[in-house]
Amino acid sequence: MAGVAGVNDFQWCFSQVKGAIDEDVAEADIISTVEFNHSGELLATGDKGGRVVIFQHEQECKNRPNLRGEYNVYSTFQSHEPEFDYLKSLEIEEKINKIRWLPQQNSAHFLLSTNDKTIKLWKIGERDKRAEGYNLKDEDGRLRDPFRITSLRVPVLMPMDLMVEASPRRVFANAHTYHINSISVNSDHQTYLSADDLRINLWHLEITDRSFNIVDIKPANMEELTEVITAAECHPNQCNVFVYSSSKGTIRLCDMRTAALCDSHTKFFEEPEDPSSRSFFSEIISSISDVKFSHSGRYMMTRDYLSVKVWDLNMENRPVETYQVHEYLRSKLCSLYENDCIFDKFECCWNGSDSAIMTGSYNNFFRMFDRNTRKDITLEASRESSKPRATLKPRKVSTGGKRKKDEISVDSLDFNKKILHTAWHPKENVIAVAATNNLYIFQDKIN
Amino acid sequence: MSEEIEGTKTTEETVVNDQNEMDDKVTSPEKVEEAKLKARYPNLGHKPGGSDLLRKRLTKGQKYFDSGDYNMAKAKVKNKQLPAAASEKSGGGEITGDHIPTPQDLPQRKPSLVASKLAG
Numbered sequence: 001m002a003g004v005a006g007v008n009d010f011q012w013c014f015s016q017v018k019g020a021i022d023e024d025v026a027e028a029d030i031i032s033t034v035e036f037n038h039s040g041e042l043l044a045t046g047d048k049g050g051r052v053v054i055f056q057h058e059q060e061c062k063n064r065p066n067l068r069g070e071y072n073v074y075s076t077f078q079s080h081e082p083e084f085d086y087l088k089s090l091e092i093e094e095k096i097n098k099i100r101w102l103p104q105q106n107s108a109h110f111l112l113s114t115n116d117k118t119i120k121l122w123k124i125g126e127r128d129k130r131a132e133g134y135n136l137k138d139e140d141g142r143l144r145d146p147f148r149i150t151s152l153r154v155p156v157l158m159p160m161d162l163m164v165e166a167s168p169r170r171v172f173a174n175a176h177t178y179h180i181n182s183i184s185v186n187s188d189h190q191t192y193l194s195a196d197d198l199r200i201n202l203w204h205l206e207i208t209d210r211s212f213n214i215v216d217i218k219p220a221n222m223e224e225l226t227e228v229i230t231a232a233e234c235h236p237n238q239c240n241v242f243v244y245s246s247s248k249g250t251i252r253l254c255d256m257r258t259a260a261l262c263d264s265h266t267k268f269f270e271e272p273e274d275p276s277s278r279s280f281f282s283e284i285i286s287s288i289s290d291v292k293f294s295h296s297g298r299y300m301m302t303r304d305y306l307s308v309k310v311w312d313l314n315m316e317n318r319p320v321e322t323y324q325v326h327e328y329l330r331s332k333l334c335s336l337y338e339n340d341c342i343f344d345k346f347e348c349c350w351n352g353s354d355s356a357i358m359t360g361s362y363n364n365f366f367r368m369f370d371r372n373t374r375k376d377i378t379l380e381a382s383r384e385s386s387k388p389r390a391t392l393k394p395r396k397v398s399t400g401g402k403r404k405k406d407e408i409s410v411d412s413l414d415f416n417k418k419i420l421h422t423a424w425h426p427k428e429n430v431i432a433v434a435a436t437n438n439l440y441i442f443q444d445k446i447n
Numbered sequence: 448m449s450e451e452i453e454g455t456k457t458t459e460e461t462v463v464n465d466q467n468e469m470d471d472k473v474t475s476p477e478k479v480e481e482a483k484l485k486a487r488y489p490n491l492g493h494k495p496g497g498s499d500l501l502r503k504r505l506t507k508g509q510k511y512f513d514s515g516d517y518n519m520a521k522a523k524v525k526n527k528q529l530p531a532a533a534s535e536k537s538g539g540g541e542i543t544g545d546h547i548p549t550p551q552d553l554p555q556r557k558p559s560l561v562a563s564k565l566a567g
Binding site for chain 2: 018020091284
């Protein structure tokens with residue numbers, strides 16, 4: 001079971017890879033978000049071209065009990081299109097920043113997808129029947145002459161090939177002056193929040209012409225701007241609580257019951273810094289790129305440039321766990337600043353039981369940490385290790401002078417191959433890893 | 448602590464402090480990297496994580512401009528020092544306003560009509 005075994009006890013195997021193999025990657029094909037739905041049956045991806053592709057988990061094959069089913073394309077649609085705001089001379093990218101699924105309430109599936117400015121609610125529904133035997137029209141749709149009809153019949157529902165249709169049900173627009181970085185569905189299943197660099201808004205899923213501003217950190221004088229909001233999330237079971245992280249490495253927890261405008265926080269999480277170790281890079285690498293509550297709601301995890309930290313919501317003055325993702329990059333900060341990699345926004349995720357966490361790195365490496373055993377592992381998403389059911393070999397970056405066989409030196413890492421987006425199935429040991437324009441799916445070998 | 452003790456600094460102390468700074472530079476990889484960066488970009492601002500970088504982030508996507516930007520850009524060309532500084536990594540990298548766009552200049556952003564290759 002996932003909770004008991006350590007990460008090194010897992011045997012992660014290659015399952016599938018989606019996307020083109022060609023070296024020339026079109027900008028539009030770069031995957032920008034990956035998200036499982038609440039049951040894990042569906043896996044959604046968004047890309048820079050504004051497109052959403054949803055995969056569905058097929059039923060396990062009875063002939064091969066050792067394999068979990070595969071994910072195959074279920075639906076794909078164009079969610080957002082490029083726009084130009086003529087009033088502000090602002091180009092609005094169609095890139096999908098985030099996708100969040102709504103909990104399933106009927107046979108259809110709903111998700112929220114957002115670009116920099118507009119959030120959309122999409123309904124993905126199935127149609128596998130159609131009515132036949134209409135009175136007023138033929139089977140091919142032509143209208144029948146009513147005077148020729150001599151008898152009445154009741155149309156019957158006949159099965160048809162499954163058709164999956166995606167339709168936009170709501171468009172939540174014009175509420176953000178700055179770029180939206182996060183959306184999060186509330187546990188009340190009625191509201192959700194959207195956050196941009198300076199403001200957070202609360203929406204009702206049914207109402208598109210009104211939004212409540214709940215956090216506003218815009219200073220009266222923009223010259224005094226010192227920090228921006230980098231991520232926000234609703235608490236998984238307390239519908240009045242949410243958190244937001246900042247570019248200064250702090251997290252604020254807010255309670256919507258205290259005031260209409262949550263500018264003053266209920267809790268403030270910050271790790272004390274040693275002032276003598278402060279450098280030009282300190283603030284930049286402390287900027288939090290992702291914040292995620294644990295499924296239990298007791299903990300939250302933050303990702304900054306070099307590490308992942310787990311915080312106990314009951315303790316504000318320091319994290320309870322810190323995991324180094326790629327500490328060897330600390331002596332490369334100068335070049336990482338020059339090539340802008342230092343601003344890369346990595347995400348992080350919990351496994352279903354909150355016993356393990358995963359995040360990406362460079363060279364198509366991704367890291368997993370076991371919270372119980374404190375063991376960690378580095379794996380690679382590459383075409384070379386993509387043979388069916390092949391077990392992934394742990395990778396290692398050599399930091400010292402002597403490079404062992406099979407290790408890769410820091411200077412040989414490919415900083416263009418970044419894994420920013422990963423997702424862990426909510427119930428099973430299945431993970432989805434986005435490597436630029438390819439989506440890898442790995443599974444734990446069932447023994 | 449009394450002011451007296453804080454105020455006086457013997458030469459010995461100064462030497463020890465310098466030594467500590469040198470140790471910091473040697474032992475802290477971050478400070479080594481910082482020194483490298485400052486050597487390459489001497490004009491780098493002193494508020495690195497602050498206003499400049501953040502404001503650049505907020506104005507991402509800003510394509511064109513108004514007449515105010517145009518006149519500012521014209522003024523910058525006269526002052527030869529500024530363009531060099533602006534092109535460095537001090538947060539002032541993009542200069543808007545240096546030319547007037549015409550409809551022919553504007554790149555046409557059309558939505559992808561091609562399906563995602565993930566669905567292939």
